Amino acid sequence: MKTQKERRHLKNQLTKQFALYDGLVNKASEVLQQYTCSSECSALCCKLNPICFEQKEYYKILEAVDAGNKALIEERTIKLQSVQIFDAKEYGKEIVQLIEDNGPFKTFLAPCPLLNGSDKCSIYQNRPSVCRRYPFEFARFDLFKDFSESVFMLKACDIGIEVAFDYGCWQILSNSGDVSTTLHIVLEFFKGWAKYRTLKEMPTCAMVIDEPNTALEGLLEYIISNQIKIRLARRCALLRFVGQHLDKSPSEDEIAELLADIKKLQ
Numbered sequence: 001m002k003t004q005k006e007r008r009h010l011k012n013q014l015t016k017q018f019a020l021y022d023g024l025v026n027k028a029s030e031v032l033q034q035y036t037c038s039s040e041c042s043a044l045c046c047k048l049n050p051i052c053f054e055q056k057e058y059y060k061i062l063e064a065v066d067a068g069n070k071a072l073i074e075e076r077t078i079k080l081q082s083v084q085i086f087d088a089k090e091y092g093k094e095i096v097q098l099i100e101d102n103g104p105f106k107t108f109l110a111p112c113p114l115l116n117g118s119d120k121c122s123i124y125q126n127r128p129s130v131c132r133r134y135p136f137e138f139a140r141f142d143l144f145k146d147f148s149e150s151v152f153m154l155k156a157c158d159i160g161i162e163v164a165f166d167y168g169c170w171q172i173l174s175n176s177g178d179v180s181t182t183l184h185i186v187l188e189f190f191k192g193w194a195k196y197r198t199l200k201e202m203p204t205c206a207m208v209i210d211e212p213n214t215a216l217e218g219l220l221e222y223i224i225s226n227q228i229k230i231r232l233a234r235r236c237a238l239l240r241f242v243g244q245h246l247d248k249s250p251s252e253d254e255i256a257e258l259l260a261d262i263k264k265l266q
């Protein structure tokens with residue numbers, strides 16, 4: 001058993017990590033409220049991905065649904081056995097409870113049984129955080145390491161591609177990072193999305209988002225402060241550029257031309 005000091009230290013660290021995680025989910029969800037799912041998509045995320053619940057939301061959902069859905073949920077979910085719970089045991093019951101309350105707890109087998117016949121979520125207001133932030137994904141951090149080692153990413157579904165193009169335009173306009181790297185990332189993401197659209201399989205392509213807190217705040221600010229028609233025009237300029245460079249790297253002159261095109265769209 002760990003000492004009291006070690007237990008207190010881990011408890012503080014975990015509490016901080018879970019709060020940061022909840023903050024990111026809320027920000028991601030705020031960004032996603034600015035987008036609408038494509039009518040051509042037919043809720044592929046709900047059909048293809050296994051859905052993970054945290055314990056606290058699982059019971060909240062059970063309370064909110066009718067008897068039929070309650071039975072469906074109980075029948076179709078399986079309990080996850082987190083290896084971190086095993087490691088946490090030497091820190092005592094309080095830490096085990098904290099991880100159980102906040103960590104992945106149950107998973108639905110896909111397709112999600114809560115999707116109704118019109119491809120709408122029957123528990124939309126109470127849907128779990130994994131659904132509220134999709135296509136943003138969070139590679140669950142190792143609870144015993146620093147939060148900064150976690151990976152936040154964007155998956156290549158139909159909303160994902162719109163977000164990625166706005167993200168690319170925002171990065172270019174805000175001079176964050178190297179432009180050719182940004183363009184390369186958007187280009188590869190586009191290729192991944194095109195493959196997913198053809199195969200209609202679970203998207204395997206994902207864009208890693210560095211410094212997610214800053215990125216989500218910047219992206220939200222970009223979306224809110226630019227009219228949709230301006231954002232669409234910039235996305236189109238970027239899409240044209242991507243289309244012309246699927247098989248060949250852009251020259252410096254071509255990149256400069258794109259930058260000028262995007263910047264003049266005000």
Ligand code: SF4
Pocket residue numbers: 036037038041042043044045046134135157158159160
């Ligand atoms: S989040 Fe993506 S996969 Fe899910 S319904 Fe919307 S566009 Fe489709």
Ligand code: SF4
Pocket residue numbers: 045046051112113114115116120121122123124127128131
């Ligand atoms: S809970 Fe709702 S949003 Fe989440 S996967 Fe199921 S149907 Fe889709």
